[in-house]
Amino acid sequence: MTAQEKKRNNSPEASFPANVVIVGCGRLGSLLASELSRMGSRVMVIDRNSSSFALLDIGFSGFRVTGDAVEMEVLQASNLTQADCLLTTTEKDTVNLMVAQVARVVFSVPLVLARVYDPKREILYRRFGIKTISPTSLTSHEFLRVICPDGGPT
């Protein structure tokens, strides 16, 4: 955690971020939102379809914003300037990458993580300072680890 992140965090000792914004409330987004909310984070979830919020845990105590996160107005309404961290988990790489960059550049969110399916795009967005997680790379890594345990990927 950097000094800037600590400053935004209400309690520096906490092992979870105080304010989190999650874009996309699909299987991954709703799971992350529910987990973080249970740990004690203040969570804001954004999704285009309000019906997606049904995937959240019953105990979810965060906020729900219905809207398209590639619209500035929606991000402004989501208190992004207060966020310690933003996770983009929509099904569309280009949406995740755009929202991640806007969060970093316009709203100066200290920690931004984007899900990116296509590993080719991942390389590019690392250059822009966006941390990415690629389910494709992770899964392929796991497969290879199992089938070739010795000479596996490095």
Add this chain to the structure above:
Amino acid sequence: MKVIVVGSGKIVYYLTRQFAKKRIKTMVVTPDHGEAKDLAQRIGTPVLEGDGTDPHVLGEAGAFQADAVLALTPHDEDNLAVCQIAAQMYHVPRTIALVNDPENEEVFQKLNVSVAISATRILSILFEEQAGFEEIGKMIAVAEGNVSVSEVILREGGPADGTQIKDIPFPDEALIGGVIRNGKVLIPKGGTQLQGGDRLIVIATEVSLDQVLHVLAGKGQIE
């Protein structure tokens, strides 16, 4: 000059046709199979069928040699990705994106897209100019909606700017109730000279309001 156009629909067709006439070497990237075939036949421009937000597809389209990339899809996030991939991976000097949400225009510029064009914003500017007046606001309907009290803001350089009230061909059923200038209320008299930026309180019947707007903001003639 070599240009890559990413997108689909009429805009891509007409633009590519225009470029062909100007002998600009164009490569179109479009995701739809039918459209790719159709475009290639109709304009004779090379068309690559594929997703323009995929770095390999852009490479195949010849991004390394391109002087400019135009991203014209209906999705802002895709247009941004096309421009960023072109600039970062293929060093394309000029990237031009269509933005659908006008607020994204500024965002795209911050994210190093060379030119971001918002059709929404251009249309709304054109419309406001066409309408001829900066603003008409705070309309209050009285007498069962037959008469309205409205605030009309005079445009600088408009037909009423610098004109005395008595010289304005105002319709009979309308009246300037007050002139607000720099936060002060002036009681309008025949000799009061109007200025751009003045806010006029206009009381008018529904029928004459159009004429009022015409003489204050339009060509200055009642038809």
